[in-house]
Amino acid sequence: MYPKELLYTKEHEWVKVDGDTAKIGITSHAQDQLGDIVFVELPKVGDKAHATQSFGTVESVKAVSDIYAPVSGDIVAINEDLIDAPEKINEDPHVGGWLISVKISDKTELDTLMTADDYAAYVSAESES
Amino acid sequence: MIKKVRSHIVQNEPLLFERSSPGKKAYQLPELDVPEVNLASELGEENVRAEIPGFPEVSEVEVIRHFTRLSTWNYAIDLGLYPLGSCTMKYNPRVNEHVARLEGLAWAHPYQPEELSQGVLRVMWDLESFLCEICGMDAVTLQPAAGAHGELTGILAVRSYLESQGDARKVILAPDSAHGTNPATAQMCGYEVREIPSNERGLIDLEVLDKAVDDSVAALMVTNPNTVGIFEEDISKAADLLHARGAQLYMDGANMNALVGWARPGDFGVDVMHLNLHKTFSTPHGGGGPGAGPVAVKAHLEPFLPKPRVVDTGGNGYKLDYDRPQSIGRVRAFYGNFGVLVRALSYILAHGGEGLRNATADAVLNANYIRQGLADRYHLPYQGRSMHEVVFSDQKQTKQGIKTGDIAKRLIDYGFHPYTVSFPLIVHGALMIEPTETEGKGELDLFIDAMRSIADEVESAPEMVKNAPHSTRTRRVNETLAARNPIVRWEPAVEAEAEKPAAD
DSSP: OOOOOOOEEEEEEEEEEEEEEEEEEEEHHHHHHHSSEEEEEEOOTTOEEESSEEEEEEEEOOOOOEEOSSSSSSEEEEETTHHOTHHHHHHTTTTTTTTTEEEEEEEEGGGGGGOOOHHHHHHHHHHHO | OOOOOSSSSTOOOHEEEEEEEEOOSSSOOOOOOOOOOHHHHHHHGGSOOOTTTTTOOOOHHHHHHHHHHHHHHHOOOOOOSOOOOTTOOOOHHHHHHHHHHHHHHOOOOTTTTTTGGGHHHHHHHHHHHHHHHHOOOOOOOOOOOOOHHHHHHHHHHHHHHHEEEEEEEHEEEEETOOOTTHHHHHHHOEEEEEEEEEEETTSBHHHHHHHHTTTTEEEEESSSSSSTSSSTHHHHHHHHHHTTOOOEEEEEGGGGTTTTTTOGGGHHHHSSSETTTTTTOOOOOOGGGGOOOOOEGGGGGGGOOOEEEEEESTTEEEEEEEOOOTTOOOOSTBOOOOOHHHHHHHHHHHHHHHHHHHHHHHHHHHHHHHHHTTTTTOSSOOOOOOOOEEEEHHHHHHHHHHHHHHHHHHHHTTOOOOOOOSSSSSSSEEEEOOOOOOOOHHHHHHHHHHHHHHHHHHHHHHHHHHOOOOOSSSOOOOHHHHHSSOOOOOOOOHHHHHOOOOOO
């Protein structure tokens, strides 16, 4: 369910590391909890992302939620497709529904993130409580 | 084709724009009996509005029928239970309307001289005094026009107070169960918002609070009872902790309907709070409103309240005091939504102290009666004792693929307005039910029967619940599509379309 090649946060974001850059999105579990996403607010290319701080919001029919950066760095790309088609996050959260791409400034921040197995365990523990 | 084959009850109602026919009029002005002037040259070109293209032209009876038909589609508290949790959709007693229509009140003008406005000022003075007494606070402003506006006013007062102490702070704390307006207010007032996680009982955890409150914290904003309908039993200790570190305690009074006559926020350490007169004090709610969000404060915050303030001069009646150098200024034209204030005072006087206390007891009793009637069929995420509302989750129903929104839609088929869906956010799939004090046992039993019947249907006919409502003129609407592609403005059909010969 959660791709092995991604890393995960407790706030339900994922990171795909490719060399110095990290693609960031929200997990399948997050989109399921939010329900149909109707609007996405993203930063601009050139802005900075700061680990654990909000870089944008997703709005569903239920609520508006902050999205937190798993790693710090310069934002080098945003997923422009989401502006007209935010439903991509629901349909394909781990690939086509990516949000931003960041040039990682401190790779040690990746050490705090969870593997797919750890995240799956975290989600099932969270939904039981 | 015969166009009118169904009665208006089931017919769809076109917009007035679509009914328009050139030259029709619903009014007639008397003939001009003064010399005509050129508005553009008198007022300036930019102040004269051009013709509005496509403005509907209809007859009087068409307007009357249009709005009368629409009004028959409404659901209202005057038709039945309106269990929208957190909103306190209580009955608006008719005595309020009678009092608000008394000539001297209905026709009072804000520019009337003070000596001719003594009755009006007395209404405001008395209402402020009663609200002070009910809340255990020292002063009240009636200016804010709604709850969120009250929050803004209260937090601005906190900010001015702290700045006057030379101790401007930058952070406001709010629990994760807070109404969304609390963090929004803090942000509007220039504060950084930090969220406090609730403990496993849905309450503020003193240990977590202890770690969160440092000398950058201006205030904690808390709703009590909180949004899961449970009383924050450590509220006095939380207040002590905040005060010892120079921070203020703000209370969101959205749930005061559970406290009036039994517990006073001022007695459990609250420094500043707002009330929603359209919730707790039975004034009209929702689109009809308007609302009113008075703010009550302890004495140290009084100098910062909006001006003018009503004062009792003793021998010389009431007057408005504008000489308030520390005031945050006006937050509303004139003195707030006065017509609403009259209704709230009427409600308080009609009940009397004992009556208000009984209303609170009945509100709590009714919520607990519903809780008892449904607890074996719907999951109760927090076991603490319910106050004026009860929050279930859809955990038992999601096994059949049914979510809180589906149950709410099905409830419409049983003739009730839905409960509050998906709030508070700390309960996944929340069903938030607040019956208020006015409902009798008969109506509550009907509601419980409906909810139990839906729980059965979730097991026996989940698809039917998923596609509800079935008995309404419009079946389930596509909320996602509406949110993604909102059509907020009517536009005339394209000429070419209109000129096409009709297919029939």
